[in-house]
Amino acid sequence: MKHEVKSSTNAFASFLGGASAGLVSAAVLQPFEVVKTKMQAERLRGARGMVRVANDVMRTSGARGLWSGVSASMVRTGLGAGMYFCLLERVTKELAATLGRADAGPVERSLMTFSAGASARTVAAVLLNPITVVKTRMEYAGASGGATKGLVATLASVSKREGAAGLFSGLGSTIARDAPFSGLNLLIFTQTRSMMKEVARLQNRETDAVDTFIAGALAGAGATFLTHPPDVIRTRVQLGRMMALQGSGKPPAVSLMKIVSEEGVRALWIGSLPRVARRTFQQAITWTMFDLVSSALGGTNILRR
Numbered sequence: 001m002k003h004e005v006k007s008s009t010n011a012f013a014s015f016l017g018g019a020s021a022g023l024v025s026a027a028v029l030q031p032f033e034v035v036k037t038k039m040q041a042e043r044l045r046g047a048r049g050m051v052r053v054a055n056d057v058m059r060t061s062g063a064r065g066l067w068s069g070v071s072a073s074m075v076r077t078g079l080g081a082g083m084y085f086c087l088l089e090r091v092t093k094e095l096a097a098t099l100g101r102a103d104a105g106p107v108e109r110s111l112m113t114f115s116a117g118a119s120a121r122t123v124a125a126v127l128l129n130p131i132t133v134v135k136t137r138m139e140y141a142g143a144s145g146g147a148t149k150g151l152v153a154t155l156a157s158v159s160k161r162e163g164a165a166g167l168f169s170g171l172g173s174t175i176a177r178d179a180p181f182s183g184l185n186l187l188i189f190t191q192t193r194s195m196m197k198e199v200a201r202l203q204n205r206e207t208d209a210v211d212t213f214i215a216g217a218l219a220g221a222g223a224t225f226l227t228h229p230p231d232v233i234r235t236r237v238q239l240g241r242m243m244a245l246q247g248s249g250k251p252p253a254v255s256l257m258k259i260v261s262e263e264g265v266r267a268l269w270i271g272s273l274p275r276v277a278r279r280t281f282q283q284a285i286t287w288t289m290f291d292l293v294s295s296a297l298g299g300t301n302i303l304r305r
Contacts, residue, residue: 014082015085018085020289021081022082023074025285026078030068032278036274038140041140041239043270044270044271047273050273060144065143066143068142069138069142071138071150076131076135079124081286083124085120113190117182118182121183125175125179126175129170132174132234132238133158133167134158137239169238170235174230177234184222185219188222192214196214196215209288212291213285216283216287217283219283220280221280224279225276228269229256229268232259233255233259
């Protein structure tokens, strides 16, 4: 019974730690997500594209336009981060019990870490895909000066007009983005923080929130840039269905090879600058807040195992 109570406490602390971090980061960093979505939809590249989009949004929709879809983003990121850390707690234990060996080498341990992050994020991505669809459409509509409905109204509209096909559009590319991102993010974060822990030991001090923040930022930046192409595909798929319905046509075919053949390899990184900027700060905030909140609630501290 004590074990069950402790597990429940750990799961609750992990969920609340992740959810609170997700809510804060989504609310603060939403403008980067809005700009990224519009850049991908309109196929704009580089820093000039990012500045141009931000200026266009401000001119047509005001400052509120940069926070288009923030309600959906907070729900998606808050629930996503909460579920991720809650599942990560469980998946990490299961993998360690099933595959862990005392003589496991660095490659095996790295594969276990990657698998834990990827598995936890995949479950969250599938369950929350309808919110991701709504978030993307609200961001683009608001950034383009169009009328935007609330989260519930948009969700109901997509469900009524498009059914499950609309709510789960872009699911394949979402998983192709989120699973490797989370695996790489967790792997880079744990490796970086281990190195920082050794540096702290040599300096006769304990690792602190600054160490966690820096490790989270580095992990977020590296993992985001490497997994950006599926995000381009996801955005086009999810917006393509909406635009096709508005024009009474069929959604355009979207694939990695089609984008490369028609627009070149660089097109796979459209919108990467604002997305990397957002994810860098998001992961720094998320890991730091998760560490503080989860520890304060008495949960198992994943970072200090």
